[in-house]
Amino acid sequence: MEETKTFRLAVIPGDGIGKEVIAAGLQVLDHIAEESGGRFAFEKDTFPWGCEYYLEHGKMMDEDGVEKMKGYDAIYFGAVGFPGVPDHVSLWGLRLAICQGLDQWANVRPIEFLPGVPRRLNHPDVDTLNWVLVRENSEGEYSGIGGRNFAGRGPGKEVAVQSALFTEHGCERIIRFAFELARTRKRKRVLSVTKSNAQQYGMVLWDEVFARVSKEYPDVEAEQGLVDAVAAHFVLRPEELEVVVASNLFADILSDLGSALAGSLGLAPSANLDPERKAPSMFESVHGSAPDIAGQGIANPIGSIASAAMMLSHLGLEEEAEQLNRAIAETTRQGIMTRDIGGTHDTAGVTEAIIRNLAAVKATE
Template sequence: MTKKFKIAVIPGDGVGKEVVAEGIKVLDHLAQESNGKFEFEYDHYPWGCEYYLEHGKMISDDGVEKMRDYDAIYFGAVGFPGVPDHVSLWGLRLAICQGLDQWANIRPVEFLPGVPRRITHPDADNLNWILIRENSEGEYSGIGGRNFDGRGEGKEVAVQTSLFTEKGCERIIRFAFETARTRKRKKVTSVTKSNAQQYGMVLWDEVFERVSREYPDVETDQWLVDAMAAQFVMHPEELEVVVASNLFADILSDLGSALSGSLGIASSANLNPEGRTPSMFESVHGSAPDIAGKGIANPIGTIDSASLMLDHLGLEEEAKALHEAIRATTGKGILTRDIGGNYDTEDVTGAIIENLSVVTDKA
């Protein structure tokens, strides 16, 4: 019997529309080659900045509830000139992540063959770590406000509060330890700034210490975020699983992606690990309005996010094959302009599909 997966597709803005379309090509190819094992059914939603300019909101009033009926969500990018970034982010992506309690964000950092690196390291080909980002609270809690503008120009006050709960800290830290147990090297690095953030991040540190005692087989260390930024550059071989708060992991994952070549190759998953709600898969890069419509956007991050989605849906062999096809493609020098190549978006997708067939045949 064919397993049917219902996928909600939100292309969003800018190049998001282009790269999601390429990802769907790859998913459909996999389904067609599965001999009836599985198929995908897509529903496309027009939410994003164009929707906002027409309707005054980034997503329909019942949008988040609609998402609950799907097996997964495939997301492009959000943001476009004319809509403030905080409006577009909070109005769509964060509304879905928080509304569906997608509390674990995973962002792998991998140095793909053939991709020029922004780092000099004697063993760069084997560098491979994963950022695990607390995705529901912390610095992105949205608690605060602006007031006192009536006092006159220059006297307004803005308050932005970070929220750290013991439950939120524990579940993401425990998730990091469980992830480490699946890796060849079992190590978790915790990142905070608890010398300056003496309440919320000290709580994080205490929870990390407590949980770590339940995983004696996993190596641990703890860093302040500024020192960890340097560690990414100076000693990346020491990294395996890195767990951090919403803001810190967001920043560090961009640093890791840049070091590996480009944000265009970085994938991510917003997970509800318990499966109570669907998870959402997206590339790390933004909507890149300056190159939208030119057919030159890098589809690798979005296509590799599809491999994370396949793995989440229980299609582990297909996920592995897709990732290996991406590696084979970059290894042959088939690259978009952002990583030193001269191939267009569709060229890269076509090569991945071709290499996917080779990888599948070998298996």
């Protein structure tokens, strides 16, 4: 009998509804492992890091937290943020600390228009829309370079400086990643997004690197756009989008726009990847911790479960990942959805439906 492959997962539920959607995702992963016939299993360690941990310990995670993560095959992350802890403290103290500490430099955020979800976009073929945002995840506007000064000079005198960092190396590796991803898709097209007319140093460097790298991919259509025009593009000509690559800030904003157009941030998965696999990658839904509905059992688990599908794919379980994505689509097609997208089901009901539909998907293969 073939030996069981065990994947070690570091689980960080985080705050608010993060705990609920991560529990739903783990329920689905455990079911998939049980149905594998012993081919693989998941060994999970849960870390209680987040805002409650901060309020008790004065820090969002253990001092050696990033080092602890290095022994795992993947990280499964819930959400971060809760009243009483400033957002910049919670974000920089946990999620960004892990992403930057492990050099998870490629953030991938697929945008899919699932069947049955109420339309937020007036487009004749909305069900055919499918694109992916590739976000530079290690530098750019989220480099954390800057400071505040002159507060001692009196009210209204303080100065804050926030600098964006663009390196040729950082630009090239994320742009090349986007072109390689485009080669795996039916329509081979990459749109690069900057604001180089106004930001004449870092983003001009990005544009120049994009132009240079694109010459190595003659089979992939390459286009460059300014972020304000591309935001309109998302609404007016979404059928032209395929792979969109941008800096940390711009891809962050555009991916939320895309997810909202697709129905809800609660549907959107993401992956923080170290494509070189020197360190574990982290998988999380795009939505926040939503403390206003935490504990009510009504959070949308689809984003977190779809992130689990991305994790399965990253771990080499491509067939299981595809089956899970099909089960999610079948669930929304059946109208089994949470309230944020017009449904009447709770977190548990949607999760159970996805598990049921996994069996139906496998039966049709």
